[in-house]
Amino acid sequence: MDIDTLIARINELARKKKSSGLTAEETVERDELRAIYLNNIRSNFRQQLDTIEFVEDAESSDNTKNKHK
Numbered sequence: 371m372d373i374d375t376l377i378a379r380i381n382e383l384a385r386k387k388k389s390s391g392l393t394a395e396e397t398v399e400r401d402e403l404r405a406i407y408l409n410n411i412r413s414n415f416r417q418q419l420d421t422i423e424f425v426e427d428a429e430s431s432d433n434t435k436n437k438h439k
Contacts, residue, residue: 376407 383400
């Protein structure tokens with residue numbers, strides 16, 4: 371299930387809950403869809419963090435070297 375379909379179904383269930391309430395099956399479906407969505411968000415965030423590279427500024431590394439002399 372792609373993310374757009376997932377979000378659309380979650381929103382549909384949220385609207386239904388506000389208007390008429392959810393059945394037990396719909397509540398279980400909603401919880402499962404939310405878990406899938408959150409796992410997707412966490413996975414994407416981890417991937418973004420894994421691609422971050424720390425780069426030292428040349429000026430700050432020169433200052434650090436001078437302090438140690």
